[in-house]
């Protein structure tokens with residue numbers, strides 16, 4: 001049977017196989033355990049058994065469902081019917097999911113006691129995660145430990161689904177394995193284990209790859225002091241953190257574009273690419289969105305540079321004030337609230353089903369803005385287009401999560417050199433004509449603004465690519 005990968009002209013019938021029904025059952029049971037604990041309605045015993053079953057069922061349900069769904073289809077992209085599903089086309093289910101995620105983030109940031117946080121001993125859903133936290137670091141679970149566990153589980157399970165969906169595409173395979181690895185090992189297991197092994201030291205052992213300015217508290221006094229008091233390990237974190245954003249990031253972005261971080265390493269990007277994959281078509285492609293996005297993301301970059309400068313001034317001068325104003329209250333705290341919590345957490349993830357999966361990366365992440373400057377002006381990365389082959393189907397633009405009108409470039413045969421491109425490669429993967437190619441090459445002729453000139457033999461002679 002011939003399959004047309006992305007032309008969702010007809011609503012696909014929903015006929016669940018036995019295995020898919022089983023997967024739904026496992027997901028319901030796994031999720032119900034968490035909800036019942038949140039409502040304090042679950043049995044108050046055998047917490048580790050309940051947690052093990054809950055997390056395993058959730059993981060198994062996605063793996064089983066994806067395997068059964070995709071193994072019967074030939075390899076190639078499977079976005080059939082995305083515009084007909086309520087969840088993936090801003091229908092009732094999308095808004096409901098957005099609301100649930102938003103409420104979850106509000107509880108995480110501002111009302112952890114409603115999740116069961118209690119100095120006298122956790123209750124509620126946090127109590128469920130206590131056994132795992134005790135195993136890592138002999139401490140009861142915090143809301144951030146629970147969040148990290150669920151976040152990592154989401155990247156792992158939805159990453160496996162992604163691998164099934166995009167199987168046959170080597171680039172998608174390796175970058176998905178990469179984001180799963182970096183999330184599980186560097187962002188989750190390592191910090192938790194390190195914290196357990198270094199109980200005598202003040203806390204600093206966070207995610208090593210979470211560079212400033214994405215990690216906005218890196219230069220805060222408490223964090224600097226903790227790293228300085230952390231012996232050789234603390235100094236390693238301090239030096240690597242500075243090296244990471246000042247040296248490693250520009251060099252790697254010069255050679256391969258910002259994709260090395262945004263699509264291969266970053267935890268935010270990792271969640272967007274895996275759990276957020278069903279929502280990538282929701283990014284706005286309007287010119288007005290592009291204009292707003294540029295102001296927003298560069299505004300956040302300027303904001304964090306200024307806040308960090310003020311915080312460092314306070315640290316080295318030994319004063320907590322600037323012009324008589326408390327540095328924490330008037331500079332650092334508003335950034336944490338507006339950008340750290342509202343923008344990256346609530347809007348960044350909570351609004352996946354409404355604004356698309358990369359809203360934060362596109363409009364708010366200061367590290368993406370920083371790398372974007374290199375990508376635009378000093379990088380070897382570009383997406384080349386073989387315009388003669390383009391049939392203007394628009395798949396590339398539709399599934400570009402960064403809202404880039406890829407087709408427009410393809411129709412004109414221009415290279416795509418955009419600061420916002422995260423190099424996910426999906427435009428190339430969904431193109432039925434093989435028009436788009438992610439490449440690194442010399443900077444000369446990388447940005448082609450002029451008309452395409454082809455000689456009588458069909459050879460391009462305008463000096464811009466082939």
Ligand code: SF4
Nearest residue numbers: 400421422424425427
């Ligand atoms: S242009 Fe292509 S590679 Fe870049 S973000 Fe869009 S889909 Fe991904």
Ligand code: SF4
Nearest residue numbers: 390391393394396431
């Ligand atoms: S580049 Fe490919 S996916 Fe994009 S419009 Fe042309 S043929 Fe379609």
